[in-house]
Amino acid sequence: MTHSPFTPGVAAARLEPEAYAENFADLHPALDDHEALVAADRCYFCHDAPCITACPTDIDIPLFIRQIATGTPDAAAKTILSQNIMGGMCARVCPTETLCEEACVREVAEGKPVLIGQLQRYATDHLQEQGLHPFSRAAVTGKTVAVVGAGPAGLSCAHRLAMLGHAVTVYDARPKPGGLNEYGIATYKTPDGFAQSEVDWLLKIGGITLEHGKALGRDMSLDQLQADHDAVFLGMGLGGVNALAVEGSDKSGVLDAVDFIADLRQASDVASLPVGRDVVVIGGGMTAVDAAVQAKLLGALNVTLAYRRGRDRMNASRFEQDLAASKGVRIMTHVVPRAVHGNGSVREIEFEYVNDDMTGTGETVRLAADQVLRAIGQTLTGDGMPTLEQGKIAVTGAGRTSLEGVWAGGDCALGGDDLTVTAVAEGRDAAMDIHKTLMGAAG
The missing domain is CATH 1.10.1060.10 (Alpha-helical ferredoxin)
Structure with a gap:
């Protein structure tokens, strides 16, 4: 067994080799x-x-x-x-x-x-699988559009704009396109490199240029994008993770669930990813469930998903909750973290039970933990953004922001329900509105 040099108790290769192939096989095998x-x-x-x-x-x-x-x-x-x-x-x-x-x-x-x-x-x-792309580009319009973010919203917007004859440049901060689909979804839901093969297929429409390692605010400004292009679509998702604001949260072994999932998705061998013996995941959304289930599939002995409200208030669907339970994940509700204990590395995490109105009951419980994964929401990062509301870009209609010529969609935009399918719809609808605006058909 290979141990992590940073956190005692966290180790890779906890299971026999054949167990990993079985655990990370396709969740829903294809129909014949x-x-x-x-x-x-x-x-x-x-x-x-x-x-x-x-x-x-x-x-x-x-x-x-x-x-x-x-x-x-x-x-x-x-x-x-x-x-x-x-x-x-x-x-x-x-x-x-x-x-x-x-x-x-x-x-x-x-x-x-x-x-x-x-x-x-x-x-x-x-x-x-046949390599067929059923759509073709319209006549070239001479208009150029910048799309920030190669996730579901950005790629959907880019494809529709390219199909309508515009030239699209997609800027993305990561080395590979796909966004959430590539880095943020459980491995057992998208095995065999499907996310990348879908992107490769989508790009067959033509007219789309990808530029990697380009983050808004770091490598380029919104002002510059507006100057260089006829329109801009912001679909970069949420780059930051909300902090776990409790004593001891800086101890070794306290990680962001999104990073844990991304590391697993990018690992050439899932057995190489270290996982704790006692893992606690804080949160109640799809990311929390994906992290908890995968920790169990990697060989963690005890995995607890801790959420501050009741199961009926969890953002993860009932199917996802039941999937977690079926894999041996314990779901604790009405608890909020109060402290992380340990000498340098996490050893326990302390929770307080709370009422429906989030008031504390005074009753606390400590869970053994050598790995804590926080999945308590993400925040928008970057400078020079359009008007924000509730930490996201405010939009009206089909993704119009407060800045003329700038649209937004997906997780970085206010509204929607943080689903891949919703992001795709918002990217598509923004593209249609961009097209009408560029071609002079919108009021």
Whole structure:
């Protein structure tokens, strides 16, 4: 067993080699042709389908399922991708159980929805595996647009703008494109390098230039981008992590959950990532669950997810909560951290139980911990931003900011629900508004 030189008790290679392949296998294996036809046959093809309304990108779900049922999955993929160019990733990571599938008539009547997410993956994978790109560029307009951030919002915006004939330059601070899809989602949801293969496929539209290692405020200013381009779209996500403001939070072994997930996603061998024996994750969102589950899959003996409110208030869906529980993650609710204890390295973390109104009860509990992962929200970083509200960029309409010629979408913009699918929709809608503005069709 390989021990971390920094935090005693934190080690890599806790499991037998074959266990890692099993633990980090595809969460939802792809449907084969027969399974897809059987699943598609369950759809009622509703005329006024509630699943469409529940989809943030307004995909015509009954149409694409009918196209699968009639043996034309590539046509189904085009139906999906015309609304959501990252439909392949969204099929893997969308909380469909609280969106389209929750609204499905079959779910309401029988408690068993049509497998919309898995059917969407079947169609988009079928097309992308052939290397086909169903869209082509319009005539070149001569207009240039800067997109800051190569995450779901930025790439969605860039693709739509390129398709409409504009020249797009995407600036991203990291060495690889993809944003949250590449660095921030559990490995078992996107195995086999899917995030990068989807980006490679998306770029086949042409007209998009990627520039890596370029962070707004560090390597370029918004003023300069406005001067050099006809329009700017900000989709850089949230770069900072909220601090754990308690005594001892600076001890070795206290980490950001987003960094833990990113390190795992970028590791050539998941067994090489050190993990504690007793891991505590603070937070109640998807990032917290992803970190907690993966800590368990890496071989942590005890993993506790601690959240300040009840399970009904967690941002992570019930499916994600149940997934965590099924992997052996303990979920503690109505607790807030009060102190991190240890001599240099974390040894225990102390929590206080709180009421629904967040007032303390005076009752405390200490948990053994050699690794603490904070997933308590992220903040916007960078200088010279448009008007901010609640720590995010204020937007109106289809992503218009307080600055003329500057749009924003995704996690860095106010509104939405911090989902990949929502970011894709906001990038797409901003692109359409940018296009209308540049071509003189907007008021």
